[in-house]
Amino acid sequence: MKQFEPLSRKDQQPVRYLIVDDSVFARKSLAKMVESFGGQVAGEAGDGCTAITEYARTKPDIVLMDITMPQMEGIEAVERIVQEHPEARVVMVSSVGYQDNILAALQKGARHFVQKPVKPDALYEIIRYVLNDDAVPVGATEAK
Amino acid sequence: MKMDLIQPFIGSLDAVLAEMMHEPASIADLAMEEDGYRRKGLAAEVTFKGQIEGRIILDMEPRAAAKVASYLAGADVDPSEPMVSEAVSELANMVIGNAVTQLNDRGFQFKVFPPALLTQEQCAKAGSDSEATVLCFATACGNVYLNIAMKYHARRSRERSPMAVA
Incomplete structure (x- = not known):
């Protein structure tokens, strides 16, 4: 898989993700992508109920x-x-x-939408956009 | 069955297979089936309800399913591994989800349910007045079948449309 310029939080820790999907394959595939972005999987869930408890437990930076x-x-x-x-x-x-x-999800508070099959480049750009100033490429933090 | 309802599923399967198998797929056969569907390989079923109701079965020969599983897992997967079935389920989710998106954007309202793996050899008929269209796609790794049985409820569509004011 293509390697991306790793993204880290302002405190230089890896961006932490909660991955929610009922398909084990989809979770594995997304986990590989976020790891190629320099991220860390904080938790996984296979349904909405588990996602709520996992969010409270792991406090991730991003939920997919x-x-x-x-x-x-x-x-x-x-x-x-x-x-x-x-x-x-x-x-x-x-x-x-x-x-x-998409509209319903955005109205309920989602920040963005990606359609499957997920293209890593598209997901990387969306994550950068959603994290905004709270994440920076690792090279940028090292240069400071 | 209206061909314009089937076309998005053909286009979606073609696009998703091309991305995952890196090889073109072509329609090798098309048939109508009135009886229950007999599974040919590893299969998953997705049902939907609303203005369009019915079910779609994605059925893959094991080698084709293993190729998709390998793409999704990012490593070689043997056709005999149980995770191959899970890959068929995820592929069904993608193919049908993409097609449903196109139909919904054309104004058809319906709800899609999560895919379920088919374990029985013979599947029940989709409905007493439903006829299924079975498409066979040939790929370098084996055949992929799409069994589409759905009905368009014109009455429900009219009921939801705003009444014309004279």
Whole structure:
């Protein structure tokens, strides 16, 4: 997999991710991508309910959240996470990318949307955008 | 079944297979099936409800499924490994999700349910008045089948449309 310029937090620690998807494969694939960005997987969840408890437990910098999942869907999980943690940065990652779905997710507090199959370059740019000034390329922190 | 409802699924499968297998896939056969579907390899089913109702089965010969699993896992996966079934389920999710996105953007409203792996050899008929379209895609690693059985509810669509004011 292509290696990207690693992103780190301002405190020079790796960006921590919570990956939420009912597919083990999708979680593995996303984990590999975020590791190629210099990130660290703080936790994983296979449904919305587990995502809520895992968010509280791990306090990640970014959540990558699927939409169609058993028990509780991603959009409801985003709403509940953002209600309790308004600072949460959630990026929706789903194969179902129609306008109503994207709009609903953004209205509930998601910061961005990526359609599956996920292209690493697109995800990297979105993560940089969502983290904004809270993450910098590792080279930039070393130069300071 | 309306061809314009099927076309997004063909385009989506073609695009996703091309990305994952790095090889073109071509339609080798198209058939209509009135009876229950007989599984040919590793299969996952996705159902949906709303203005369009029905189900789609993605069925892959083991070698083709292993190729997709290897792409998703980033390492070689043997066709006999249990994780190959999981890869078929994720592929079904991507193919059907992408197609559903196109249909939804054209104004069709419906809800998609998570994929379920099919373990039985023979699957039940989609519905008493449903006929399934079975597409066979040939790839270098084996065949991939898409079994599409869905109905368009024109009545529900009209009920949801705003009434014209004279």
